[in-house]
Amino acid sequence: MLDAGRSLGARALLQLVSAGPMSRAELARRLGLSAATTTRTVRPLIEAGLVEEQPPQESAGPGRPVRRLAVVARSVTVVGVKLTDDTLYAVLTDPRGQVLASETRPLAHTDAVRVSALIASVVTRLAERSGRRPDAVGISLGAAVVGRRTVVVASFLGWRDAPLADMVHEATGLPCTVANDVRAFAYAEAWFGAGRGRDPFGLVTLGAGIGCGTVVGGEILSGARGAAGSVGHLPVDPSGPPCEIGHPGCARALASTSGILAAAAGHLGCRAQDLSLDMLLSPRARQDDGVDGVLRRAALAAATIVGTFIAYVDPELVVVSGEGVGVVEAYREDFDAQVAALRHWAAEPVPVLTRAFEFDEWARGAGALALEAWTRVAGDR
Ligand SMILES: [Zn+2]
Structure with missing residues (x-):
């Protein structure tokens, strides 16, 4: 669907x-x-x-x-919100995706009622700052979402079956749409970004999780139960370390931020929480063979996910982003060789772009979804 x-x-x-x-x-x-x-x-x-x-x-x-x-640039204004486990990022955009104002707030409390109230206060603030009255709100988060309304499971916030769209609608009086963050980001790239005019188009994100968004015919693939693009636990290298739920060498174990930091900490004999991706990617840290091997393996795991996606979809373009995109950039030759190795012998190579990671892009994706929902309602009037 x-x-x-x-x-x-x-x-x-x-x-x-x-x-x-x-x-x-x-x-x-x-x-x-x-x-x-x-x-x-x-x-x-x-x-x-x-x-x-x-x-x-x-x-x-x-x-x-x-x-x-x-x-018409001044016709509609939407607010896009991206939630992480500790921060709320919000942008107010026009229908062409131009960001007119943005706000970032710490998430002091993560229960859905207080998060809804915080979203309402941010919407009010964005309206004051821009002088534009928002028409709709879109929210994205790393979770399975059904019907663009209910968060099925968001483990990083401790939510299960949270009717977030209804709660934010109640708090703001505005129509609200909720979506998985990777899918919302893919949608923004298709509307305003590198994916414009490229169809089918795919986005693979590397970070706390590994995700994939697919846009076909200008529409984002959600799946029968809201789980399309859940590629994080696909097996990549059975000889690799296990993920947190025990899969040996799944994509998440090898290429998620926590997987990379844990493996590097094992080599360096330190604690994972004392490391960061930026530290590991410095030329000095990469002189350590253990660190170099962990990062290269992560880049190859990302390439396996991208190459597999290409084999299934034959997209015009794939964009790779997320906080782990630097790993792909640092090991681009290995990454490209692995993507090429997975290509069907008769298939044309597919361009793969890396894109710097900004939380505002994720928020803009939520705004694009709100705009899309608003357009459907306008079309039904
Ligand atoms: Zn796994």
């Missing part, structure tokens, strides 16, 4: 956001729709003020002047 349902309006909006103003005919071509269906799809977006017809331009050939469609 595609997460967004059959939202033609959102797909049309995505095209206009990512490629800029275009004629109805061009939009129809990009969406693979008839002129009549395209007109029907765009009409509610125009009526909702989200899309406008620009003044007519003389067309190059014979016929009527062409009127291009464009997204």
